[in-house]
Amino acid sequence: MLSRNRLALRVVFSAIALFALAVLAGCGTNSTTAMPPPTGGFTNSDLNGTYVFSATGTDVNGAPISFAGVFVANGSGGIAGTGGVLDVVDPDFDPAVSSAVAITGGTYNVGVDGRPASTGGLLNLVTSGGTFTFDFVIASDQNGQIAYYSTNENYGGTGSGSYMLQSAVSQSNVDGQSYAFNVVGASVVSGTPFALAGAFTLDANGQVGVTTTGVEDVNNNNEAICGVAGCIITGGSINLANTPGTAAFSTSAGTFTFDVYPIDATDLTFIETDGGYVTTGNAFTQSSSIPSGNNVFSMAGWDSTAGGPITAVGLLATDGNGNVTTASAEDVNDFGDAGEVTGYSGTYAAVSGGRSLVTLTGFVKGDGGLGCSGCEFAAYPSTGGMILLEVDNDGFADGAAFLQSTSATTFASGAGYGMDLTGGNFSGEQPVEEDDIVEFTNTTGALGGIIDFNDEGSTGFDEKYTSAYTADTTVPGRGTVVGAASSSSYQNSYDMVTYVVDSSLSLGIVSDSTMVALGTLQTQASTGSSSSKVAVRHMLIPRIPHVKGQKAKRASH
Numbered sequence: 160m161l162s163r164n165r166l167a168l169r170v171v172f173s174a175i176a177l178f179a180l181a182v183l184a185g186c187g188t189n190s191t192t193a194m195p196p197p198t199g200g201f202t203n204s205d206l207n208g209t210y211v212f213s214a215t216g217t218d219v220n221g222a223p224i225s226f227a228g229v230f231v232a233n234g235s236g237g238i239a240g241t242g243g244v245l246d247v248v249d250p251d252f253d254p255a256v257s258s259a260v261a262i263t264g265g266t267y268n269v270g271v272d273g274r275p276a277s278t279g280g281l282l283n284l285v286t287s288g289g290t291f292t293f294d295f296v297i298a299s300d301q302n303g304q305i306a307y308y309s310t311n312e313n314y315g316g317t318g319s320g321s322y323m324l325q326s327a328v329s330q331s332n333v334d335g336q337s338y339a340f341n342v343v344g345a346s347v348v349s350g351t352p353f354a355l356a357g358a359f360t361l362d363a364n365g366q367v368g369v370t371t372t373g374v375e376d377v378n379n380n381n382e383a384i385c386g387v388a389g390c391i392i393t394g395g396s397i398n399l400a401n402t403p404g405t406a407a408f409s410t411s412a413g414t415f416t417f418d419v420y421p422i423d424a425t426d427l428t429f430i431e432t433d434g435g436y437v438t439t440g441n442a443f444t445q446s447s448s449i450p451s452g453n454n455v456f457s458m459a460g461w462d463s464t465a466g467g468p469i470t471a472v473g474l475l476a477t478d479g480n481g482n483v484t485t486a487s488a489e490d491v492n493d494f495g496d497a498g499e500v501t502g503y504s505g506t507y508a509a510v511s512g513g514r515s516l517v518t519l520t521g522f523v524k525g526d527g528g529l530g531c532s533g534c535e536f537a538a539y540p541s542t543g544g545m546i547l548l549e550v551d552n553d554g555f556a557d558g559a560a561f562l563q564s565t566s567a568t569t570f571a572s573g574a575g576y577g578m579d580l581t582g583g584n585f586s587g588e589q590p591v592e593e594d595d596i597v598e599f600t601n602t603t604g605a606l607g608g609i610i611d612f613n614d615e616g617s618t619g620f621d622e623k624y625t626s627a628y629t630a631d632t633t634v635p636g637r638g639t640v641v642g643a644a645s646s647s648s649y650q651n652s653y654d655m656v657t658y659v660v661d662s663s664l665s666l667g668i669v670s671d672s673t674m675v676a677l678g679t680l681q682t683q684a685s686t687g688s689s690s691s692k693v694a695v696r697h698m699l700i701p702r703i704p705h706v707k708g709q710k711a712k713r714a715s716h
Contacts, residue, residue: 193272194600194608196575196683200271205300207234209242209325211420213428213439214293215344216307216318216581217592219616222251223345223437224316226291226307227420227430229325229402230262230284238265238284244402245284245291246418246430247314248437250347256432258418259403260286272598273297273577273683274609278620281308289313294596294611294620295322296577298663298681304579306594308613317613319581319594320439328421330399334365339513339539341546342417342429342440343557351380352461353436354557355415356548357408358445358513358539359392367395367408374512376537376548377412378557381463383550384412387535389514397427406442425542443543445513450562451479453486453635454545455658457666457677458558462525467494468583468675469525470668472658474634475517475560481506483519488634490656490668493528495585497670499656501634503530507538514539517547525554564661569630570638571662572603575683582669582676584614591615593676597624598683604628606640628657636660640667 195201213227228245230238243262249255268280274296275281282293282305289311297303307318338361343354359373367373373392377384384390390410397406397419404419406429415436417429424444431438454475462469473489483505490499503521515538521530535551544559570576578597583590592615599608610624631637636659655678657667662682669676 193270193274193276194575194598195271196273197573197600198575198684201269201273201297201683202271203236203267203269204234205273205297206232206267206269207300208232210322211325211422211428212293212305212320212322213420213430214305214307214318214320215437215439216316216594217615218249218251218314218316220251221615222249223350224249224251224307224314224318225344225430225437225439226318226320227403227418227428227439228260228262228284229420230265230282232267236266236268238262238267238282240264243284245286246403246432247288247291248430248432249314250434250437252313255347255434257288258432259401260288262286265290267295269297272575272609273303274596274598274611294613296579296596296598297683298577299684300324304577304596304679304681306579306581306596306611306613308611308618310616315616317592317594317615319579321579323422323426325421326423328399328424330365332424333397333399333421333427334361334363336361336424337445337513338427338442339445339541339543339546340427340429340440340442341539341548341557341559342431342438344431344436344438346379346436347434349380352378352555353380353438354378354548354555355438355440356537356539356546356557357389357392359395359408360513361397365397365399368393372512373408374514375408375410375412376514376550377410378548378550378555381461381552381555383552385410385550387516387537387550389537389550441543443541446510446540446542446545448510449477449507449515449517449538449540450545450560451477452565453563454560455563455636455660455666456545456547456558456560457668458524458547458556459677460524460549460554460556462493462527463554464525464527465494465496467585469493469556470582470675470677471524471556471558472656472666472668472677473500474563474636474658477507481508483507483517488637489523490637490658490670491523491528492668492670492675493523493525494675495672496528497656497668497672498528500530510540516550524549524556561660561664561666563636563659567662568636568659570601570604570628570657570659570665571682572601575600576606576608576680577683578678578680580667580669580676580678582674584674586673599624599626601628626653626655636665 357375
């Protein structure tokens, strides 16, 4: 049985919630009309099979919390009582790490728009430790986005993540493969941001460091523990004999252990279980080079000068010859100071051992909004996007980049979208994490739909969502989303800047002065193939350390 340790009060606040919305007590049933995607409506049959899921967020006491696991949906509104398990990691509880907790049943009810049909249709996963509840929006019958929406007696809170249909994976499918990985979260002891990124090759026995090699970068609260060259992985393994599987990696920076939930042989979900850090992330099969062209990136981190979080989204333009060109662009929200940066540049090294070093000048990633000179990121190209982690000992920033399509650079008119935003809301006396699920339809730039949100335990369901989208005519894929007040008593309005990756995926940041948040937007297909499989995977992003009870204060920029 899972139980709370009420003596431990963590001082962590998540770096990922959503836009400035009024705090609501929970709503009961639909108050607005669902808007199905133009291609057709969703039903319970669009959630049918075995799904791997993960999420990270904040519990009701402000401590970091993370989840990973697998559930089995029957396609008619029920969760199987066998075959499902989950991990919960929360330093505010005893035990802090609960691994392979059996899912003994549950329910869901899909509405025509791919969200729950009502609050009674939320995804409920029943375990011996209580029921864990998630809001969701379906991108296709293979994947979607989730927000933790739980009043679980022990583990209530908020969070954001994704789910993906699982393929059968055995140990032999991963042995001999080369992977790049990234996990991010917070330190258990200090609540400060922490991230790992690396690359490794498994031998025929699932081992690293015996006959194969690996490298790892560690950013612990602005300090690159392994320097700009990274640490050699001296030992490690992945073992998928049980559910969950396990992974471990040892370097001079320490040994880190994880439970592993494979989605397929190219994509493994990680959740840290060593008790030192609360992190989640993924390992993807490696790619051999930095993609050439416009790479759309999103990134989050911590600005120690301003004393608050920072998010960024933009283009990393690469020429295939080791240069980051001045066609690069960035939109940044540095603890409420939002703006556009154009013409930053830099260089990148050839990929060696799965890793490259990217050096940038004029890029903003903290320092009170000032552009950096020679700031450095470890880059790990993979089939799940290019992982980026700051390693210059002058800040904390973590993210990913995806090669932009040249044929789809604006929101598709007539398309339905599912959106997940997650970040920090600094509009009140105390900062809170907020995580939101949105479904909308784009009608020639007019965005209309429904929004659900969880404001660190205070939930709102089925509120009206309206905004207007305008494509940028100069920067490929860039656009602005300007919020309009809803007709309800609560004004769900906010501003965003978005960058289109391809016809199925866009990334964005909130550009309001009281919100620092990242978003993922996926086009919806009521049936058929997965919508940009990797889209929601990298959004497990850094956390904001903050002492509860103190009002957030911005430094002068």
